[in-house]
Amino acid sequence: MDSNIKRELILDNFNYPNNKGLxxxxxxxxxxxxxxxxxxHFDIELKIEDGIVKDIRFDGEACAIATSSLSIAIHRxxxxxxxxxxxxxxNYKKMVNEEEYDSSILExxxxxxxxxxxxxxxxxxxLGVNIIEDILENN
Amino acid sequence: MHRDDFNILNTNIIYFDNGAxxxxxxxxxxxxxxxxxxxxxxxxxGDYNLSMLTSNLYEKSRDKVKEFINAKSSKEIVFTSGATxxxxxxxxxxxxxALNSNDEVILSKSEHASLILPFMELGVKIKYADLDEDxxxxxxxISQKVTNNTKVIALSHISNVIGDKRDIKSIxxxxxxxxxxxxxxxxxxxxxxxxxxxxxxxxxxxxSAHKFCGPMGxxxxxxxxxxxxxxxxxxxxxxxxxxFREDEIVYKDYPFNLEAGxxxxxxxxxxxDTIDYINSIGVNTIEEYVSDLRKYxxxxxxxxxxxxxYNKDIDGSTIIFNVKGVFAQDTSLYLDKKNIxxxxxxxxxxxxxxxxxxxxxxxxxxxxxxxxxECDKLVEAxxxxxxxxxxxxx
Ligand SMILES: Cc1ncc(COP(=O)(O)O)c(C=O)c1O
Numbered sequence: 003m004d005s006n007i008k009r010e011l012i013l014d015n016f017n018y019p020n021n022k023g024l025x026x027x028x029x030x031x032x033x034x035x036x037x038x039x040x041x042x043h044f045d046i047e048l049k050i051e052d053g054i055v056k057d058i059r060f061d062g063e064a065c066a067i068a069t070s071s072l073s074i075a076i077h078r079x080x081x082x083x084x085x086x087x088x089x090x091x092x093n094y095k096k097m098v099n100e101e102e103y104d105s106s107i108l109e110x111x112x113x114x115x116x117x118x119x120x121x122x123x124x125x126x127x128x129l130g131v132n133i134i135e136d137i138l139e140n141n
Numbered sequence: 142m143h144r145d146d147f148n149i150l151n152t153n154i155i156y157f158d159n160g161a162x163x164x165x166x167x168x169x170x171x172x173x174x175x176x177x178x179x180x181x182x183x184x185x186x187g188d189y190n191l192s193m194l195t196s197n198l199y200e201k202s203r204d205k206v207k208e209f210i211n212a213k214s215s216k217e218i219v220f221t222s223g224a225t226x227x228x229x230x231x232x233x234x235x236x237x238x239a240l241n242s243n244d245e246v247i248l249s250k251s252e253h254a255s256l257i258l259p260f261m262e263l264g265v266k267i268k269y270a271d272l273d274e275d276x277x278x279x280x281x282x283i284s285q286k287v288t289n290n291t292k293v294i295a296l297s298h299i300s301n302v303i304g305d306k307r308d309i310k311s312i313x314x315x316x317x318x319x320x321x322x323x324x325x326x327x328x329x330x331x332x333x334x335x336x337x338x339x340x341x342x343x344x345x346x347x348x349s350a351h352k353f354c355g356p357m358g359x360x361x362x363x364x365x366x367x368x369x370x371x372x373x374x375x376x377x378x379x380x381x382x383x384x385f386r387e388d389e390i391v392y393k394d395y396p397f398n399l400e401a402g403x404x405x406x407x408x409x410x411x412x413x414d415t416i417d418y419i420n421s422i423g424v425n426t427i428e429e430y431v432s433d434l435r436k437y438x439x440x441x442x443x444x445x446x447x448x449x450x451y452n453k454d455i456d457g458s459t460i461i462f463n464v465k466g467v468f469a470q471d472t473s474l475y476l477d478k479k480n481i482x483x484x485x486x487x488x489x490x491x492x493x494x495x496x497x498x499x500x501x502x503x504x505x506x507x508x509x510x511x512x513x514x515e516c517d518k519l520v521e522a523x524x525x526x527x528x529x530x531x532x533x534x535x
Contacts, residue, residue, distance in 0.1 A: 041469065117535075
């Protein structure tokens with residue numbers, strides 16, 4: 003992906019993130035996280051029905067990389083099965099950690115394919131998906 | 142000023158995170174090296190000459206601190222690991238025993254976590270004094286919260302986020318008229334402005350050496366002698382007792398009863414060199430220089446229309462701001478790419494945002510080795526419409 007397109011995707015998703023704002027609907031599973039090394043904070047709500055991720059909402063304050071990666075991930079995950087989402091997350095995290103990964107399933111998440119070059123941004127890029135992974139693995 | 146004393150300033154780093162910790166001059170690192178190469182002994186443990194030399198240097202440092210803050214006696218000084226430990230010892234070693242459940246403590250929401258949390262853990266009633274519209278804490282706001290049950294006023298001398306300097310002398314005078322004790326967190330003020338515990342009539346004071354050019358892991362606890370007598374050891378172990386049997390512990394006299402276990406001996410010794418160094422420049426000279434530099438920087442930053450500055454008019458050394466539309470951390474990562482070190486976040490103050498409405502900010506905190514040229518570079522870096530985009534590093 004061209005750098006200009008990456009930047010545009012990231013800035014768009016930071017300034018106008020998908021699915022921001024919580025529902026407080028009890029049928030959603032709710033989880034928050036605090037990145038111990040920085041100041042980003044997310045609350046995430048996830049609705050799963052018959053093994054399908056029906057909806058994900060989030061709220062919180064976080065940096066451009068954390069917010070945009072979560073926003074892009076949410077867009078990618080909704081409507082997929084739990085297993086599909088976990089597989090995308092697994093490959094996305096491998097990419098962020100500079101390991102072998104399957105690029106064919108990541109789509110816009112490829113905007114972060116060079117984030118491993120910035121050590122301090124790696125935790126930002128995985129903050130949101132880690133919470134989603136945690137919810138899916140435990141429910 | 143005095144930039145040659147800091148090896149790290151020979152690199153092209155611009156260090157504006159002095160509120161977190163200051164740089165260490167060569168005389169301080171030399172002192173630590175000298176300890177490890179010439180007399181690396183424990184203090185107050187051995188009878189041989191070298192150990193005596195170490196013990197003497199350790200106690201000389203106590204005398205030095207006494208003079209630095211103008212305490213009446215060296216017995217009023219305990220060495221700790223930092224302001225955090227000092228505050229925990231004051232609160233858990235003294236107030237835990239002196240307060241009952243009806244007693245009230247006055248704090249403000251612009252205090253550091255190390256002052257608020259130990260009081261919260263005590264389970265006493267806490268009242269938070271209001272802040273002025275420019276987020277400063279005044280005696281007026283404190284006095285409004287005083288009731289017959291108020292026993293303690295606890296506050297920082299200079300707050301670490303807003304940077305306002307509180308009128309400690311008037312606050313102590315007011316408190317004592319009302320039979321209230323005052324705990325002063327001097328982490329941001331020692332070595333930055335004059336601290337005179339006798340003139341200000343402070344009851345308890347906490348500080349950290351590393352905030353004024355000293356070593357990491359060395360703190361100061363000051364208490365008036367009649368209060369020091371009644372601080373109970375929170376930690377006990379080697380070095381604090383004169384004897385103990387199955388059914389009895391006999392503690393040494395203060396301050397030694399409060400310094401259990403092996404201390405940061407090189408750090409304590411280097412604190413004496415730190416104080417000599419700061420005195421050789423002069424605390425008043427430092428304060429004036431930093432104040433002028435801050436005025437220069439704030440005037441320049443105020444001209445940029447992409448910034449929200451939250452503490453324009455204060456006496457301390459900090460400027461907190463955000464770039465419009467940019468998350469604080471993105472701004473600090475952008476500045477890091479230009480070798481400018483600043484802090485972003487809530488600065489260990491988790492409640493201030495309830496008052497200011499902004500959770501995370503960028504903080505620039507100055508010290509005497511910062512320069513006008515460095516300030517100009519910061520202004521130049523922030524005078525940019527593409528900060529967010531450039532912060533991404535993509
Ligand atoms: C106002 C204030 N109080 C207390 C502390 C705690 O100091 P230390 O971490 O050295 O114990 C700090 C340090 O950030 C501070 O700024």
